[in-house]
Amino acid sequence: MIEVKNLSKSYGDFRAVDDVSFVCQPGRVTGFLGPNGAGKSTAMRMITGLTRPSSGTATIGGVNYADIPNPASQVGVLLDASAQHGGRTGREVLTIGAQTMGLPSARVDEMLALVGLTPKEAKRRVRNYSLGMRQRLGIAHALLGDPRVLILDEPANGLDPAGIHWMRQLLREYANRGGTVMLSSHLLHEIQIIADDLILIGHGRIVSMGTKDDLLRTTGSRVRARDNAALIRAMQAAGLEAVQTSDAVTSPATPEEVGLAAAAAGVPLLELREADGAGLEAKFLQLTADDQRDVIAAEGALA
Numbered sequence: 001m002i003e004v005k006n007l008s009k010s011y012g013d014f015r016a017v018d019d020v021s022f023v024c025q026p027g028r029v030t031g032f033l034g035p036n037g038a039g040k041s042t043a044m045r046m047i048t049g050l051t052r053p054s055s056g057t058a059t060i061g062g063v064n065y066a067d068i069p070n071p072a073s074q075v076g077v078l079l080d081a082s083a084q085h086g087g088r089t090g091r092e093v094l095t096i097g098a099q100t101m102g103l104p105s106a107r108v109d110e111m112l113a114l115v116g117l118t119p120k121e122a123k124r125r126v127r128n129y130s131l132g133m134r135q136r137l138g139i140a141h142a143l144l145g146d147p148r149v150l151i152l153d154e155p156a157n158g159l160d161p162a163g164i165h166w167m168r169q170l171l172r173e174y175a176n177r178g179g180t181v182m183l184s185s186h187l188l189h190e191i192q193i194i195a196d197d198l199i200l201i202g203h204g205r206i207v208s209m210g211t212k213d214d215l216l217r218t219t220g221s222r223v224r225a226r227d228n229a230a231l232i233r234a235m236q237a238a239g240l241e242a243v244q245t246s247d248a249v250t251s252p253a254t255p256e257e258v259g260l261a262a263a264a265a266g267v268p269l270l271e272l273r274e275a276d277g278a279g280l281e282a283k284f285l286q287l288t289a290d291d292q293r294d295v296i297a298a299e300g301a302l303a
């Protein structure tokens with residue numbers, strides 16, 4: 001089990017991770033979802049002892065990562081798939097890992113087969129690997145010591161849809177054997193496919209968490225007006241979150257709240273309905289939209 005309590009990290013007066021608490025349970029795949037810059041990697045680096053927290057604690061099986069004896073046999077970590085030495089072959093990377101952990105070389109072949117890297121691919125230098133192949137190699141490396149806990153930062157990055165389904169299968173079987181998996185992603189649909197539990201983080205803070213089924217059941221509204229911009233202004237004036245998607249506006253608010261806000265502002269609606277999963281989607285889109293506004297504002301300030 002991974003247990004994080006009131007974890008914070010500040011860089012100067014900027015809070016990259018702000019008072020975050022959660023648990024990742026054995027037998028479950030926990031997805032850590034947030035837009036770019038939300039604080040996912042920083043939190044994972046603190047859990048794995050690479051970054052010192054400003055305050056709070058993070059333990060794995062009740063122990064700080066730094067205090068775990070032979071940690072690679074307890075916790076498999078993949079934080080940066082491109083961190084491997086580019087001049088080594090995939091097989092060499094795993095062989096060095098196996099030797100460091102005192103494992104037989106047969107374990108290397110087992111892991112290569114598990115992640116679907118062929119003997120020919122294993123002989124290629126890592127600098128010539130695609131991102132998807134690096135991710136597979138990174139996962140093989142994380143699994144070498146047969147750990148009970150896996151911590152993977154954006155492992156699906158660079159995988160094609162078939163690769164994502166392959167990973168779901170792999171992590172599902174791992175969790176079914178009692179393993180604990182924490183994985184991050186900045187893509188909602190990706191994490192929806194893979195995770196059992198979800199933690200949504202934005203601006204260093206937890207916005208929502210729970211089982212995927214519960215969170216996806218959180219209903220919100222999907223609404224369309226002839227003038228969606230006017231609708232969004234009306235909703236925001238009423239204190240409701242509103243995000244424009246490709247063809248509609250979504251919100252975690254109820255249809256009644258949306259209808260009243262639109263009526264108060266005299267905005268005629270074309271469609272208004274309750275939508276499963278819209279609550280989570282709207283919260284996530286809102287975080288992403290906030291960040292895009294921040295970027296646009298910063299670029300404007302520089303211009």
Ligand SMILES: Nc1ncnc2c1ncn2[C@@H]1O[C@H](COP(=O)(O)OP(=O)(O)OP(=O)(O)O)[C@@H](O)[C@H]1O
Binds near residue numbers: 011035036039043186
């Ligand atoms: N060493 C550092 N010094 C200063 N700021 C940092 C440092 N490391 C991270 N940050 C900032 O902390 C915030 C969170 O970064 P982090 O890498 O944890 O986000 P993330 O959710 O993993 O994003 P991504 O999906 O882009 O990887 C960002 O604004 C980042 O610029």
